[in-house]
Amino acid sequence: xxxxxxxxxxxxxxxxxxxxxxxxxxxxxxxxxxxxxxxxxxxxxxxxxxxxxxxxxxxxxxxxxxxxxxxxxxxxxxxxxxxxxxxxxxxxxxxxxxxxxxxxxxxxxxxxxxxxxxxxxxxxxxxxxxxxx
Ligand code: CMP
Numbered sequence: 634x635x636x637x638x639x640x641x642x643x644x645x646x647x648x649x650x651x652x653x654x655x656x657x658x659x660x661x662x663x664x665x666x667x668x669x670x671x672x673x674x675x676x677x678x679x680x681x682x683x684x685x686x687x688x689x690x691x692x693x694x695x696x697x698x699x700x701x702x703x704x705x706x707x708x709x710x711x712x713x714x715x716x717x718x719x720x721x722x723x724x725x726x727x728x729x730x731x732x733x734x735x736x737x738x739x740x741x742x743x744x745x746x747x748x749x750x751x752x753x754x755x756x757x758x759x760x761x762x763x764x765x766x
Contacts, residue, residue: 702752708741
């Protein structure tokens with residue numbers, strides 16, 4: 634009944650790279666790269682930018698049912714779902730559900746706007762904090 638989020642923070646880069654569990658480490662990297670290349674707005678980044686984002690991600694646990702992103706807030710992080718389903722709403726209206734390997738929260742970062750929708754988390758996912766890059 635917990636959420637696992639992977640946040641991206643340059644301070645944690647060494648921690649991440651010193652991960653002793655190579656299988657988990659490589660699986661996470663693959664997931665992040667796949668999510669980025671599947672995102673219409675992120676897939677055109679330079680390879681070095683994708684590598685930098687990937688290298689800096691680290692896991693954080695969230696309580697189940699938490700609002701990950703609230704519409705109208707200022708955003709400083711993007712996220713990648715590792716496992717589970719998230720719900721996207723706007724003005725209280727259902728927009729869509731998102732599953733594993735999906736990146737979200739990129740719009741406020743890329744376009745320097747407030748969060749365009751609310752995202753509620755259910756299970757496990759990954760995240761990335763762009764402010765720290
Ligand atoms: P951002 O605006 O930063 O924060 C809310 C996120 O929800 C947004 O980035 C997108 O990643 C995601 N999002 C916004 N609109 C939709 C939609 N119609 N369907 C799925 N995801 C969306």
